[in-house]
Amino acid sequence: MRRALPLLAALSVACSPSTPPPPTVQVSCVPEASPLRQRCTVTLRDRPAGLPIERATVTLAADMPSMPLAHSVRPAAATAGTAPGTYHGTLELEMAGRWVITVRIAGPVYDQVTHTIDVEHR
Numbered sequence: 001m002r003r004a005l006p007l008l009a010a011l012s013v014a015c016s017p018s019t020p021p022p023p024t025v026q027v028s029c030v031p032e033a034s035p036l037r038q039r040c041t042v043t044l045r046d047r048p049a050g051l052p053i054e055r056a057t058v059t060l061a062a063d064m065p066s067m068p069l070a071h072s073v074r075p076a077a078a079t080a081g082t083a084p085g086t087y088h089g090t091l092e093l094e095m096a097g098r099w100v101i102t103v104r105i106a107g108p109v110y111d112q113v114t115h116t117i118d119v120e121h122r
């Protein structure tokens with residue numbers, strides 16, 4: 001029975017619902033070739049140290065708040081950039097105007113942030 005206690009302690013640590021604190025998330029998007037093609041860069045840093053977070057799963061989605069259900073832009077999986085903690089994804093938007101980019105981060109940290117951009121007419 002002496003071994004049971006350390007085992008239980010290990011199990012309770014593994015099952016505790018403590019998740020890491022949400023990261024610092026920076027998002028910027030720039031048009032690429034056309035105003036409707038937006039290349040977005042997401043930078044993830046941990047808190048409080050500010051170290052880059054690598055090997056995260058980052059997904060970008062876009063919608064127009066002024067036109068609910070009118071658009072169905074294909075979400076983009078962002079891929080890791082050369083700078084640690086950076087991720088790039090490109091969205092093909094459907095018209096000029098205000099878009100909200102939703103950034104979902106899954107593992108090793110979890111968060112969801114939005115970033116608003118105004119796409120110019122050309």
Ligand SMILES: [Cu+2]
Nearest residue numbers: 064067070095
């Ligand atoms: Cu629209």
